[in-house]
Amino acid sequence: MLLYIVPTPIGNLEDITFRSLRILKKVDFILVENYKFSKRLLNFYNIKTHTKTYHIHNEHKIIPFILKKIKEGKKIALISNAGTPSISDPGFLLVKNCINSNISIECLPGPTALIPALVSSGFPTNEFTFVGFLPKKKRKIKLENLSQENRTLIFYESPHRLIRTLNDFKIFFGLEKKIVICKEISKVFQETLRGNIGDMISYFNNKKKILGEYTLILNKKKQ
Template identity: 80%
Template structure:
């Protein structure tokens, strides 16, 4: 009895392992975060496996039936819209429930946005903290606590909150703290910007009023001693 956690491409559909492809074709059911979104990948690789939506709004309700299916011998895989499930995506509750039910978890290696962003940042990576999306509540308290640490930080951010987050960084980390912003990793409009926090605020507030689009990974360098 096992649940397969299968990472999926974060951009380019070719960023997919042979093993992930095989597993998704062999299992009896694929749990998807968004059926319409995932169909693009599944159709690209001619994967005909049945799917069922699994997300934060229905997980409490459907987890018992998922566990029952696995116990009866059904092979089930979990994917998210992009990247590795449970990394700023649904998955934690199902994984924890499987562990409590003595169901094995097998997580395949594969794409996740923060790893390539961190590697190409040029910042020290022997000690880093992955934050993901900042919490909506106690956001400033979280940043205040982080400002006391001396390590590289990794954040995810949406386009409509990017400028707000950069201004929060200015307040808690200072204008001159080095930062790398990776936009749309592995996608057509992939772009990497390097500089300090002040540079990034000026760049994104002086884009001739163009709308900020895309998905962002922000890497903040450790403090200079």
């Protein structure tokens, strides 16, 4: 009994392994976070496998069905809209339930935004903390705790919350703290911005429209 966790490209559709494609073609069905989003990838590689929707709004309801199908011998793969499932995407709850049901997990290596952003930042990579998206509740408590960290910090952020997050960084980390912001990694409008938190606040405050998905790398070492 086995569940495959299959990472998918975060931008460029060529960023997927041969093994991932083979698995997606051979399983009985694929769990997708959003079919309309995943359809582009599946059609690009002519993958005709049946799909079933799995996301944070239906996971509690559908997990018993998934476990039942795996125990019956069905081969199932989980993908998210982009990157590795369970990393700021649905998947954790299903993995946990599979383990509790003695179902093996095989997570294939593949795309995720945090590693390319970390490596290209030029900040220390020997020790780092992946935060992902900041929580909506107790956000300031989280940032207060992170302000005591000495490791490189990695955040994900959406365009409509980016300026708010940078202003929070100003409060907890200071205007002069070095930061690298990676936008739309591997996509057409990929961009890497380097400077301090004050620079980034000024830059984005002067933009008419903020678009794309962002990975923020904060250097916590003394400068």
